Amino acid sequence: MAKLAGYLRAGLRPGLRFIVFLGASALLAVPSFEAAAGVNLPKLEKGKGEKCVEDTATMRRNHMDLLKHHRDDTLRRGIRTTQHSLKGCVECHAGSKTGSVASSKEDFCVACHLYTGAKPDCWDCHATKPGKRPVNQAAQPTASPLMPSHGGSQ
Numbered sequence: 001m002a003k004l005a006g007y008l009r010a011g012l013r014p015g016l017r018f019i020v021f022l023g024a025s026a027l028l029a030v031p032s033f034e035a036a037a038g039v040n041l042p043k044l045e046k047g048k049g050e051k052c053v054e055d056t057a058t059m060r061r062n063h064m065d066l067l068k069h070h071r072d073d074t075l076r077r078g079i080r081t082t083q084h085s086l087k088g089c090v091e092c093h094a095g096s097k098t099g100s101v102a103s104s105k106e107d108f109c110v111a112c113h114l115y116t117g118a119k120p121d122c123w124d125c126h127a128t129k130p131g132k133r134p135v136n137q138a139a140q141p142t143a144s145p146l147m148p149s150h151g152g153s154q
């Protein structure tokens, strides 16, 4: 599914579409022809507020890097800002039906990740709903409370 995920990120660069489409259509695992061609992009509920923390195109392409960067600043360098905080994403993107970003297939983060095959493990520890304790205490690694052995590919 890496190629399909790549397609989505490349979706804003039309010149790449054809090439990526060829790659995607070669994958039998692709859900449907339309999906492979990018016609069937998941329908995403609009976030709260006027705009995201960065412009939409940047978010689509780079949110994983922003999140990881922010996490490293917080955990390794002790810098606490809210600009790219995961809590912030949850506050604005929790779905109107479930109140969560990741408890149903339609919820914001999951809808897109299902489509692209991305499976971040963030929700093992982080709350998917606003106003919950940010991190499940029980899931915190015991070795060093200050430096959790962070999940996910880095």
Ligand code: HEC
Binding pocket: 067, 068, 070, 071, 074, 075, 084, 085, 086, 087, 088, 120, 121, 122, 123, 124, 125, 126, 134, 135, 139, 140, 141, 148, 149, 150, 151, 152, 153
């Ligand atoms: C093993 C448990 C665990 C997993 C899995 C995990 N985290 Fe964290 N994360 C933590 C802990 C503990 C903190 C520190 C909590 C704090 O300082 O608020 C943290 C803090 C963060 C922060 C900074 C605080 C904030 O709310 O923005 C970000 C960003 C973050 N994690 C992103 C992620 C992302 C993205 C993933 C998935 C790829 C992820 N984390 C997976 C345990 C985890």
Ligand code: HEC
Binding pocket: 044, 046, 047, 048, 049, 050, 051, 052, 053, 056, 059, 060, 063, 066, 067, 083, 084, 085, 086, 088, 089, 090, 091, 092, 093
């Ligand atoms: C203040 C509320 C707010 C916060 C905080 C926020 N977003 Fe957004 N986000 C929005 C809005 C509103 C849009 C839709 C903007 C538009 O239509 O151009 C959006 C759009 C997006 C998109 C593009 C969706 C699409 O249609 O392709 C992604 C991806 C995204 N946000 C991820 C995140 C992530 C990840 C975080 C946390 C780092 C986050 N957002 C934090 C409000 C927010």
Ligand code: HEC
Binding pocket: 002, 005, 006, 008, 009, 044, 060, 063, 064, 067, 089, 090, 093, 101, 108, 109, 110, 112, 113, 116, 118, 119, 120, 121, 122, 152, 153, 154
């Ligand atoms: C517009 C579609 C879209 C939306 C909405 C979206 N993502 Fe993603 N996300 C992706 C794609 C595509 C990838 C895989 C990128 C890759 O493989 O390089 C990804 C990857 C990630 C990763 C990295 C996974 C890893 O293991 O490295 C994290 C973390 C992440 N997303 C967090 C979020 C969070 C949190 C939200 C909801 C606030 C969200 N995403 C919403 C498309 C989206």
